[in-house]
Amino acid sequence: MDVAFKKLRPEAAAPTRAHAGDAGYDLCSVEEIPLKPGGRSLVKTGISVAIPTGYAGLVLPRSGLSVRHGITLINAPGLIDSGYRGELMVPLVNHDRSETFTVEVGMRVAQLVLVRAGDATFTEVASLDEGPDGRDSGGFGSSGR
Known part of the structure; x- marks a missing residue:
């Protein structure tokens, strides 16, 4: 899939994968x-970026920043709709209790993952079937430890 992108500043970097086959494309500050x-x-x-119709971009934290420095995204995952053409921005938070962390120019701060986004029509019904796994309304923690 070809995804067009535009540099809004000369120091900006194209989204790139660290390794062939990686799902995420690094986003840099x-x-x-x-x-x-x-x-x-x-x-x-x-x-x-121009995310193609039928896809969405999910902005995810970088595990190394999270584990080593307590840096993550406030709203992980962030969602970029295919119609959005503004600058990609990453809402970071520092969860470390004592250390200031400095984001530097060119630092990889998040990952962009492209996923299919299907169309749906929601139809109101009086009741729902129990679902394929029989869980019904069991939610958080219902599958045990």
């Missing part, structure tokens, strides 16, 4: 931002 403990900021990537 175009600005330096200190994130104090508990702080959050909307980090600019300097790019816009």
